[in-house]
Amino acid sequence: xxxxxxxxxxxxxxxxxxxxxxxxxEESSLAHNYHPxxxxxxxAEGVWVEDVEGRRYLDMLAGYSALNFGHRHPALxxxxxRQLDELTLTSRAFHNDRLAGFAEGVAExxxxxxxxxxxxxxxxxxxxxxxxxxxxxxxxxVTADQATIVVxxxxxxxxxxxxxxxxxxxxxxxxxxxxxxxxxxxxxxDLAALDEAIDETTAAVLxxxxxxxxxxxxxxxxxxxxxxxxxxxxxxxFIADEIQSGLGRTGTTxxxxxxxxxPDVLLLGKALGGGIVPVSAVVADREVLGVLRPGEHGSxxxxxxxxxAVGSAVVELLRTGEFQRRAAELGEVLRDGLxxxxxxxxxxxxxxxxxxxxxxxxxLGTGREVSERLMAEGILVKDTHGSTIRLAPPLTxxxxxxxxxxxxxxxxxx
Numbered sequence: 001x002x003x004x005x006x007x008x009x010x011x012x013x014x015x016x017x018x019x020x021x022x023x024x025x026e027e028s029s030l031a032h033n034y035h036p037x038x039x040x041x042x043x044a045e046g047v048w049v050e051d052v053e054g055r056r057y058l059d060m061l062a063g064y065s066a067l068n069f070g071h072r073h074p075a076l077x078x079x080x081x082r083q084l085d086e087l088t089l090t091s092r093a094f095h096n097d098r099l100a101g102f103a104e105g106v107a108e109x110x111x112x113x114x115x116x117x118x119x120x121x122x123x124x125x126x127x128x129x130x131x132x133x134x135x136x137x138x139x140x141x142v143t144a145d146q147a148t149i150v151v152x153x154x155x156x157x158x159x160x161x162x163x164x165x166x167x168x169x170x171x172x173x174x175x176x177x178x179x180x181x182x183x184x185x186x187x188x189x190d191l192a193a194l195d196e197a198i199d200e201t202t203a204a205v206l207x208x209x210x211x212x213x214x215x216x217x218x219x220x221x222x223x224x225x226x227x228x229x230x231x232x233x234x235x236x237x238f239i240a241d242e243i244q245s246g247l248g249r250t251g252t253t254x255x256x257x258x259x260x261x262x263p264d265v266l267l268l269g270k271a272l273g274g275g276i277v278p279v280s281a282v283v284a285d286r287e288v289l290g291v292l293r294p295g296e297h298g299s300x301x302x303x304x305x306x307x308x309a310v311g312s313a314v315v316e317l318l319r320t321g322e323f324q325r326r327a328a329e330l331g332e333v334l335r336d337g338l339x340x341x342x343x344x345x346x347x348x349x350x351x352x353x354x355x356x357x358x359x360x361x362x363x364l365g366t367g368r369e370v371s372e373r374l375m376a377e378g379i380l381v382k383d384t385h386g387s388t389i390r391l392a393p394p395l396t397x398x399x400x401x402x403x404x405x406x407x408x409x410x411x412x413x414x
Contacts, residue, residue, distance in 0.1 A: 004120075007383055018053065019040040019051055021053050022040045037380065038375075039375060039380065044070075044072060045072050046071060047394045047397045047398075051087060058401060058405055059380050060393045061382050061393075061398070062067055063270070063275055065243075065249050065355075065392055066271055067394050068249060068270075068271035068394060068395050069273075069274060069317060069323065069394065069395065070395075070396040075278055075316070076275070076314065077315075077393065079080050079309050080277070080310050081187070081254070081304065083310070088304065088305060089300075089305065090304070091300070091301075091304075092298060096303075098256035098305040098312065100301045105116070105319075106218070106268070106272075107283065109319065110253075110268075111262060113286055114285060114288075114289040114290070115289075117299075118282065118299050119279065119299060119302055119307070121157075121241075121269035122157070122160050124268070125157045125158050125206075126162060126243060128282050130298065131284070131291060131297075135204075135291050136202075136203030139291065140236075147164075147182060149183050149203055149205070150184045150186060150197045150204070150205045150236075151184070151206050152167045152185070152189075153185050153186065153188055154169070155168070155188070156172075157208075164179070165180050166184060178263070184202075185356070189218065189223050190218040195230050198236060199233075204239050205237070205239065206214075206241065207239075207243075208241045208245065209224055209245050210243070210244075210250065210352060212390070213244075213384060215359075215390070216355055216357030218352050222246060224258075224259040225260075237263075237264040238264050239263060239266075240267065243280065244270060247268065247270075248395055249327060249354065250325060250355035254266070264282065264284060264285070265282060266282075267280070268281045271314065272311050273314070276304055277307050281311075310404055330402055331354050332401065334351055334354060334402060338351060338406070340410075345361055345409075345410070346359065346360060346409075347360065347362055352353070352371050356391045357390050360387040360413065361413075364413055366383065367384060367388050367389045368383045369384060370383065370387070370413075379405050
């Protein structure tokens with residue numbers, strides 16, 4: 001498929017340095033905490049990105065779901081431009097005129113009543129851990145400094161030292177201790193192990209409804225309902241990390257909706273900022289978030305007017321249901337395409353909406369090697385572990401564009 005052409009804005013000039021020169025410059029001046037594919041993106045629109053030499057690629061990663069609405073969605077860019085002309089930051093030392101509307105919109109979208117605005121996904125997770133512990137001491141009556149939180153193996157909730165301390169990924173964890181106590185790790189998708197790990201000290205269960213970084217691992221039908229039942233019976237909080245899975249990605253506003261479940265605490269991020277600014281939120285009812293009092297938690301940039309304006313525009317896009325429907329309908333196209341490739345280089349896959357983890361026959365290459373071959377075909381994806389790649393295109397992708405990416409995958413595996 002030929003990528004659509006795009007006229008450069010007036011006055012735009014290409015960088016003086018080539019992709020290879022820029023990559024070499026990064027290697028000498030940036031910390032090596034990432035190993036990106038060798039593409040240097042300079043411009044983007046919709047589902048397409050363009051490198052500094054003018055080569056165009058179909059973005060099938062969407063910033064790990066931060067770009068659910070595509071690059072530079074007009075409504076989101078307009079909201080950002082409008083707000084840039086008015087006010088960008090006050091800190092929470094003062095009120096601002098955008099924050100109330102943002103909080104009301106997120107509460108209405110999720111069905112919960114209170115919002116704690118933060119910036120990154122990791123901040124939202126850290127904030128939820130603090131809230132759960134505070135709730136355990138003040139509401140449940142857990143002995144001071146004894147609260148525990150149950151988490152799932154193979155999780156990915158962020159990169160702070162608290163969070164990697166309960167990771168089972170040695171790459172994320174090794175070399176960063178000592179770690180904070182208070183976490184119990186159980187196998188994902190194992191209700192019996194989860195139930196057994198809960199005791200009188202347990203404040204919360206923290207899980208991803210779908211484990212993204214682990215390879216888009218989808219639990220058995222009934223698992224999320226079971227988590228809800230176990231936590232309710234035990235009197236502990238159910239915290240759902242929907243930072244990647246939420247906001248339309250799986251064909252519903254929230255992934256927990258596939259099992260008609262509502263957690264006590266909902267974590268949002270990535271797509272909430274529309275691919276423009278970092279925006280995250282802890283969302284819960286007053287009985288939970290009401291344990292926080294002035295001075296006990298905060299963020300200089302959390303809830304800033306620019307973020308609130310963009311986040312409100314995101315909520316408006318989701319309010320129509322258009323993107324959720326697109327993810328559900330095009331998810332069937334994605335599933336059909338992966339079915340057709342199974343046994344032809346694909347040994348297995350997991351798909352929910354426009355989100356898939358694809359296991360490639362190991363003899364054909366690692367996930368990194370497969371990603372590099374797809375890049376040569378004009379398709380950008382990212383590996384997870386081993387020979388697994390993930391597909392998570394913007395929800396604005398067309399059927400033709402999605403099918404072209406699947407054709408390219410078949411070509412490089414054939």
